[in-house]
Amino acid sequence: MAAQALATSGSTQPARKLSGVERAAIVMFALGDEHGAQVWEELDDDEVRDLSAAMSNLGAIDAITVEGLLVDFVSKLSAAGSLVGNAESTERLLSQFLPRDRVGQIMEEIRGPAGRNMWEKLSNVQETVLANYLKNEYPQTVAVVLSRIRVEQAARVLAILPEEFAVDVVRRMLAMDSVQKDILERIEKTLRVEFMAGLSQATRRDSHEQMAEIFNSFDRQTETRFLTKLEEASKESADRIRQLMFTFDDLGKLDSAGIQSVLRDAPREKLAVALKGASQTMRAFIMGNMSSRAAKMLADDVEAMGPVRLRDVDEAQMIIVNVAKDLASNGQITITKNKGEEELVY
Incomplete structure (x- = not known):
């Protein structure tokens, strides 16, 4: 000095x-x-x-x-x-x-990955994967982890965790003071060694699956344009993407319990717009899984709507599809591209 x-x-x-x-x-x-x-x-x-x-x-x-x-x-x-x-x-x-x-x-x-960057990476992990790992940890450890990642990710993980366990985690987060440095470092090290390292060694996601999700987000005209061009360059890839894409019409392959779960969570005003551009088969399927009173009200809403832009129909149908995907990711419904995949063979 x-x-x-x-x-x-x-x-x-x-x-x-x-x-x-x-x-x-x-x-x-x-x-x-x-x-x-x-x-x-x-x-x-x-x-x-x-x-x-x-x-x-x-x-x-x-x-x-x-x-x-x-x-x-x-x-x-x-x-x-x-x-x-x-x-x-x-x-x-x-x-x-x-x-x-x-x-x-x-x-x-x-200190790098054991510090801020570690939590940024963890915030980008699929919530179902993170929740599946955390549900086997101590509630206090989970509380520390969820307090450090993005709030949107923490909310999604909490919603997936078993209810009693999640409530215990919430209580601990509410009572949490500043975490001691050595405890935080131990948690970071464990996550880095046991979780993130294992995650990076996992099989790489199929690029066709990823592209199918991107195509799902296109409006109908853009989707058709890209698939047509891709088919000219690689028909095999285009066919694979079509098989993997989950569209509004694929909702017709859900069982009664599955489609009813989707209809409970779907915004009613979006459902009416989505049905405006749907086939008669899809309209009949969806309304057939509703009470007669609810189906009549929905049919009246569709008829009273008048002309609707195709872009608005695509957007509404995508919202309904995303509701189905969220339910599937939480294990509440099962999505298949082909009903035959779930049939038993004797």
Whole structure:
């Protein structure tokens, strides 16, 4: 420390108490333009701003203080003989020159995947996969994990977890204070080693399945245009995508319990628009799985609607399809492209 160096230097002047950023400012002044240029290049915008402000407000610093600070700095390097570069030694060194909160931010970024990036990656994991892993963990561990990922992802995972378990997790999240650093690091390490590593080693998702989902999101004209072009280039790929796509007409392959679950969750106003562009077969199937009163009201809504843009019909049908997909991902219904896949052969 500069103050400690001054105390042993024989100076009769009282040592000026310097903050970490002020000590850094003195070092930068001492290095000058030529030797300090490379240091400035390594600083980010916040560090440059903080350091510049300290340098501007530093005022006059006597030579003994400058010398004591530099001697102390050099002595700490030479006393060790050799250097060990790790997170702990880096944090100790930064603490001598930068404010504590800034050091914390820098070290969190330096620690990489075990820090912020880890939670960003976890937030992008499919909620059913994450929930399936977390349901075997302690509720307190799950509470910590869900408190660190995106709220939208946490909500979807909670909805999938067993109800009593999920409620226990919610209670723990409500009562949670700041998580101790060593506990958080252990959880991060476990997730990285046991979960994320296993996830990355899993079989890569079929590219045709992924493309089928993209095509499902197209409006009808765009879907037809792309499939036609793709068929010219690769008929096999186009046929595979068609087989994998789940469309509004595929709702007709659900059993009665499945379609009734979809109809319960589907927005009524969107259902009427979706049926406006549906075939008579689909209309009959959907209305046949409703009460006579509800079916009549829906039929009246469809007839009273008048002309509807094809784009609006496509959008409404996609909303209904997504309701079915959400129910399927939660295990509430089973979606198949072909009823024959579920038939038993004797």
